[in-house]
Amino acid sequence: MAETSARLLRLLALLQTPRDWAGGELAQRLDVDVRTVRRDIQKLRDLGYPVHATAGAAGYRLGAGTKLPPLLLDDEEAIAVAVGLRTAASGSITGIEETSLRALAKLEQVLPSRVRHRVNMLHSVTVAVPTAGPTVDPDVLTAVAAACREHHRLRFDYQRHDGTSSVRDTEPHRLVHTGRRWYLIGWDTERSDWRTYRVDRMRPRIPTGPRFTPRPAPDTDLAGYLTRGVSTAPYRHQARITLHIPAQAAAERIPPSVGVIEAVDDDTCLLHTGSNSLDEIAVYVALFGFRFHVHEPPELIAHIRDLTARLSQAIQ
Numbered sequence: 525m526a527e528t529s530a531r532l533l534r535l536l537a538l539l540q541t542p543r544d545w546a547g548g549e550l551a552q553r554l555d556v557d558v559r560t561v562r563r564d565i566q567k568l569r570d571l572g573y574p575v576h577a578t579a580g581a582a583g584y585r586l587g588a589g590t591k592l593p594p595l596l597l598d599d600e601e602a603i604a605v606a607v608g609l610r611t612a613a614s615g616s617i618t619g620i621e622e623t624s625l626r627a628l629a630k631l632e633q634v635l636p637s638r639v640r641h642r643v644n645m646l647h648s649v650t651v652a653v654p655t656a657g658p659t660v661d662p663d664v665l666t667a668v669a670a671a672c673r674e675h676h677r678l679r680f681d682y683q684r685h686d687g688t689s690s691v692r693d694t695e696p697h698r699l700v701h702t703g704r705r706w707y708l709i710g711w712d713t714e715r716s717d718w719r720t721y722r723v724d725r726m727r728p729r730i731p732t733g734p735r736f737t738p739r740p741a742p743d744t745d746l747a748g749y750l751t752r753g754v755s756t757a758p759y760r761h762q763a764r765i766t767l768h769i770p771a772q773a774a775a776e777r778i779p780p781s782v783g784v785i786e787a788v789d790d791d792t793c794l795l796h797t798g799s800n801s802l803d804e805i806a807v808y809v810a811l812f813g814f815r816f817h818v819h820e821p822p823e824l825i826a827h828i829r830d831l832t833a834r835l836s837q838a839i840q
Contacts (some may be wrong), residue, residue, distance in 0.1 A: 531556070535564050535598050536573065539586040542737070544578045580608050606643045610644030611652070616704060618659040647823050658724040660706045663806055667728045668708055672696045677733030678710070683725040685800075691729075692721070695736045699723070700750045702781050707750055709740055718742040720750060751780040761826055767793050768815040777812065802827040 531554055538545060549557045556559065565584060575585045597605065607629065611623040630731050632640060632785050671678040678696045694710035697718075701707075701794060706723040743749035767774050773789035774795065778785060783797030793815075799805045806828050809816055818825050 525689045532564055532567060533596060535561070536586075537574060537598075539568075539584065540596060541575075544583045544585050546583050550584065556827060561821060572575055574627055599636075599642075602631070602635060602639050603643055603646075605637070607646065610647060610650075615654075615666060616701075616706065618660050618661050620662060628839055660724045664726060664728060665706060665723060667730060667732075668696060668723060668726065669730050671728075672708075673699060674732075675735050675738055677713070677736055679729040679733060681727040681729070682721060690709070692719075692720075693733070694719070695739065698746055701751070702779075704781065709746060709750065736797070747780075748784075751784055760800045761821055761824060762796070763797040763803065763821060764819045765797070765809055766817040766819065767795050767812070768817075769793065769812075782808075803831075806831055 526528035534554060535550065538550060547561050550561045551558045554564075556564075568575050574595070575586045576585050577583065578585050584587065606628060609624045609628040613621045613628070632643065635643065644682070666710045668678065670676075675714075679691060679693050681689055682692045683719075695713065696708055696710040698709050699706060700709060708723055710719060710721065710722045712719040755796065766788070767785075768791065770790060771785050774785050774793050778795065783795045786793055786794040786796065795809075796809075797805065801825050805824060809818075818828060
């Protein structure tokens with residue numbers, strides 16, 4: 525019996541890889557005959573695992589079922605899930621904290637002692653900084669993700685930066701997560717152009733619209749496309765500033781949501797950033813602690829001169 529149970533676990537581990545398995549290949553891996561594989565497949569089905577027969581020569585694939593059977597994770601996968609749940613407990617999705625902690629408690633209860641020790645060791649030396657700012661409703665996130673996956677047009681009420689609202693109609697393409705914010709990149713059908721939307725400001729109108737044929741992405745690097753969009757495009761003032769520090773060092777200090785960093789040489793780089801407030805840009809770059817030179821916009825240069833004069837007078 526123990527040998528049969530161990531073989532079923534090995535069979536399940538093989539089937540959980542995303543591919544089709546021929547019966548003969550499974551038999552060879554398990555060192556049994558094909559008839560034994562068929563019996564073991566049926567035992568897994570009886571336990572609730574949806575093992576589907578594929579077209580061709582007796583192939584098998586693990587599919588999605590109507591209930592949630594036990595999962596089989598190796599040590600590294602279990603650690604990755606545990607760390608992900610701990611991270612989600614302080615994440616940016618409304619109400620997910622308690623759910624994540626409940627799932628983590630169930631997982632840790634069944635972890636082998638060697639794995640639990642590694643997870644606890646990592647947790648004991650890690651400090652999580654709570655996410656600041658608005659969070660995303662998980663139902664909204666799920667609805668947007670489903671529209672992206674199924675290629676369904678999506679209409680939603682959207683709150684602008686100034687607090688006013690409008691109705692948008694989009695062909696949703698991808699969700700992008702910056703670590704603090706969730707964004708949707710989609711084709712705006714009324715503006716006939718690509719747009720980026722903050723998901724926490726969206727209220728989808730359900731049901732979704734008709735299916736559409738996906739367009740080529742606006743950029744092969746969607747993360748870079750998002751960074752350029754959210755750090756400069758939405759703002760009244762767009763600045764270009766030379767930083768006298770290597771690009772890699774600047775990237776360690778300046779998050780992608782603040783601006784785009786462009787290497788110039790080994791010792792300098794360009795920062796492209798934006799804000800609705802000249803004071804915000806001036807103070808932010810002044811606190812970097814390294815030399816910088818402002819190229820544009822002209823009103824920022826004049827504002828920094830005025831601010832410098834006022835600060836100098838304050839200490840005379």
